Amino acid sequence: MVQVKAIKAFSDNYIWCLTTDNSNQAWVVDPGQAQPVLAYLAEHELTLGGILITHHHYDHTDGVAALVGAYPNISVYGPANSPFKGITHSLTDGQSISVLNINFTILATPGHTLDHICYTNDELAFTGDTLFSGGCGRLFEGTPKEMWESFNKLRELPASCSVYCTHEYTQANLAFAKAVEPRNPELLAYSKKVNELRSNNQISLPTSIGQELKINPFMRSDLPTITELVPGKFISVTKNNEPWGNFASLRQFKDNF
Numbered sequence: 001m002v003q004v005k006a007i008k009a010f011s012d013n014y015i016w017c018l019t020t021d022n023s024n025q026a027w028v029v030d031p032g033q034a035q036p037v038l039a040y041l042a043e044h045e046l047t048l049g050g051i052l053i054t055h056h057h058y059d060h061t062d063g064v065a066a067l068v069g070a071y072p073n074i075s076v077y078g079p080a081n082s083p084f085k086g087i088t089h090s091l092t093d094g095q096s097i098s099v100l101n102i103n104f105t106i107l108a109t110p111g112h113t114l115d116h117i118c119y120t121n122d123e124l125a126f127t128g129d130t131l132f133s134g135g136c137g138r139l140f141e142g143t144p145k146e147m148w149e150s151f152n153k154l155r156e157l158p159a160s161c162s163v164y165c166t167h168e169y170t171q172a173n174l175a176f177a178k179a180v181e182p183r184n185p186e187l188l189a190y191s192k193k194v195n196e197l198r199s200n201n202q203i204s205l206p207t208s209i210g211q212e213l214k215i216n217p218f219m220r221s222d223l224p225t226i227t228e229l230v231p232g233k234f235i236s237v238t239k240n241n242e243p244w245g246n247f248a249s250l251r252q253f254k255d256n257f
């Protein structure tokens, strides 16, 4: 049985920690800081087995060197095309890896950055800064078309698949989602639930693919209802009705929200 726990870092990052029942080994995803990981491992009498990296940003990678210093020879998996230099096992789209006897398929998900990858199987998805609950990462390096194609890969995962993203951005994302779909009943119910969790200082994650398909405007941006619900808010980015046109408009709307 796999367990995934959140280790808090910076102001709103989660470093996800994977363990299984029959081992004292832990793997962590995107350790932007080493100290919270080292403290967590000590507190739970765990040893670090390896690291998964989704993309090169400092808040996902800055803890790697100190963790490798503390646990020499551990594996650091990450994208083959990453500018981050600490990766020992380079990964490309469609590749399979096994971590703690859990198989993951690598999905290349360019958009937020060009090197971004997600670690997925039918039960778990570590989506870094690509898919957030209620939102999506900013497009620092890729195009809306690339991000939309990345989202389409994630939309094909089972509805029950749990989604572990890196940031606690859910409340802010839902404020935007409600501006886009003010009458989506699933969204209003989810927003209420998240507000309750956050007011009790509880984390809003993981979410699931099924939940995001119901409430995340970026997962839903090919639905005609999205544009009809906010007349006048959308900027015409594409002229030929490309399927990623709504996605591009939404991202632009969010950037200025």
Ligand SMILES: [Zn+2]
Pocket (backbone or CB within 6 Å): 055, 057, 112, 129
């Ligand atoms: Zn990032």
